[in-house]
């Protein structure tokens with residue numbers, strides 16, 4: 668059976684939830700990123716919800732191809748795992764695992780540019796704040812978070828939570844679907860299952 672890609676899954680993560688869950692996040696060597704969602708990646712996905720990975724061993728990450736984007740990537744796509752890095756290991760992982768699977772549509776430069784353009788045009792934190800949902804440690808209903816993103820972007824997101832040190836469910840990742848060109852949001856053909864409590868914390872960063 669040959670499956671076709673419906674397009675992409677676009678993932679963001681909230682750094683505050685990564686840091687207060689593990690209590691061991693490490694800031695990138697470029698410094699503390701802005702209080703904003705970070706890009707996790709743009710992942711080609713099949714219509715049945717499965718996905719291709721590691722599609723071209725002959726296409727390694729090449730930082731020199733995206734040197735014009737490095738500054739922006741450090742701001743919008745920081746790596747917060749330990750030990751501290753300049754984030755390029757994270758970009759390498761995402762390119763090798765996911766980016767190489769959509770290389771016929773987006774070459775390396777276009778792949779990273781598409782991620783940045785999506786993040787800037789969606790402005791997820793702004794959309795949440797417009798609905799009064801702030802990263803201030805307060806608790807919000809999952810429904811209100813979903814509703815705010817739907818109202819602000821026009822599309823239904825998938826929300827993923829993790830647990831903080833006191834086992835409270837908190838907003839960790841947000842997932843939206845993107846068309847085959849990597850530029851326009853679409854309704855997700857398949858919603859992956861991700862867990863959250865019905866009330867979730869939005870921790871500060």
Ligand code: 5GP
Nearest residue numbers: 676710711712713716717718719764765859
């Ligand atoms: P987890 O299962 O921890 O959420 O995801 C582990 C990794 O599997 C992700 O970082 C990503 O590389 C891949 N993955 C998980 N869910 C999806 C999905 O729905 N679509 C695609 N394309 N990749 C996914």
Ligand code: 5GP
Nearest residue numbers: 680707708745746747748756757760761764
């Ligand atoms: P996935 O396979 O989940 O797309 O990619 C996650 C991998 O990227 C992790 O296994 C980790 O080694 C690496 N990575 C580097 N920095 C980060 C970060 O800030 N957040 C996450 N989730 N993964 C990171």
